[in-house]
Amino acid sequence: MAVAALAVLALVGSLAGMSVLLSRDALPGDALYGIKRTAEAASLGLTFGDEPKALKHLEFASARLSEIETLARRYPDPADAPVGGYLTALTDFDNDAVAGSRQLIALGTGSDGRLLESLRDWSKAQASRLRQVSAQLPEAARNRQHASRALLDGITERASGLLARMDCYQITSGSYDDIGALPATGPCEVKDPAPASSAAPTVPAPPGDPGAPTGPEIPSPPVPSAEPTPQLPLLPVPGATVSVPAPTRDPAPAAGTTTTPPLIDLPSLLPGLGIG
Template sequence: MSGARARFAIAAVAVLALVGSLAGMSLLLARDALPGDALYGVKRTAEAASLGLTFGAEPKALKHLEFASARVSEIETLARRYPGRDSAPVGGYLTALTDFDNDAAAGSRQLIALATRADGRQLDALHAWARQQSARLTDVTSRLPAAARNRETATHGLLDKISTRAAALFARMDCYQITSGSFDDVGALPAAGVCEKATGTAPDPNAPKPSGVPGASAVQPTVPPRGTDPPTPGLPTPALPPLPPVARTVPLPQPGIPQPGTPQSGAPQPPAGLPTVVLPLPLPTVELPPLLPGLPGVRIGE
């Protein structure tokens, strides 16, 4: 009984190894499969599995665009392999164009959703990608069968729609309202109203820059006079009341001693009309302590 179980386990391992090797070989051969080939379905299944193992909204969107670019490469290979239009596989072209439209629209929707919630850098890349793929398809249009050329016209229209949408949304990235709130097969629609600038947008490049930054305008700071404290930033400077006039001290005249400014005989007299200062009399008495011990004090004013 144990021998039968061992043989069964060995057989199961061999089957799994055979299946794994066949799957790996199929994936390896399917890498170059074209639409219409037997392994093309395996190739698309592997791409779907790769997309499921990709994490993040932007990596998933870029994966869709990568698959769409691969469809254009397959169309170019079909055009080289079948130069005659009558012998070209029309079904293969139609399959590639249909898969291209699906992946291009899915990648466009996801990138537009990300860009309109951020700085919009994905919109420029999406616009450039759509223009590039449109140019690649234009190069092979003349070598396609009539039915494939008619179908390719719709694909060109989709690419023009994606590039125009990305450019229109990128032009409104500084507006308060970027999208209209409506969506279609390639993503959000741009708002149709007047572009009102949103707060916090980039400053005017012509505005003077703050000092200390390269390229700033030369603005000299205001230096307060020496001996004064600079005002505290953000606080109002109080208005000081005017100072009272300074009183002039006039020396008292002493009898018999000429005072400075007293007119002498023969000297020119000052012009008339000058104000006269009247001092109150008698003067107050001032007592000074004795200069030496035993001497009386000094009294002034009596």
């Protein structure tokens, strides 16, 4: 029984995966279109973060327009086209476009406005696609697509109006509709610009030398004195031998004169040191 249950689960899983794979190209009115939409809802549930979820809604909305373009190519004669498929695609398009724009407007007005620019460009591109295919739609779908085009024009106008007030203290009015926050209508009080960073002070060049670079002064090296350094007297080193030169012999004195031995000039000694 356990083996049979595992086999059944594996078969069901493989069939479900194959159904999801085959439903990727399903169009409104096809048997697998419901599986395709269920897989998209599961993908949205596994998406985390407000911005990724908002972009996922816009991705699904773009997929609905791709399905409408495919239906128009498959049924060139509007009389043979499935009106219900067009109406389903347009309704799903409106739902995803509204959900994505509401989230992006909330995120864009609380940041630098980058998401508002992306939303504005997206709505302009989708409006151009819908306008090009409108002539190939059945009459009922053609009447219905006017509401989708008006929704896209409203998203473009809302994103542009909020972008124009991104430098104001008050961006939104505090009121909301299906698309999202409404822009404020009062006068725009521009935010104070960020204070510029103070530049470091420079040291002016000395007068008379305009080409000299500015900056901190560098001290000049000391100039050696021109006077010679007095030579200190030599001190005897302990244990060293001091030799005293012998007196030179003068010629014999003349008769009747008295000779005085020459004096020997010895260097001064430290107390307690003798001469070896």
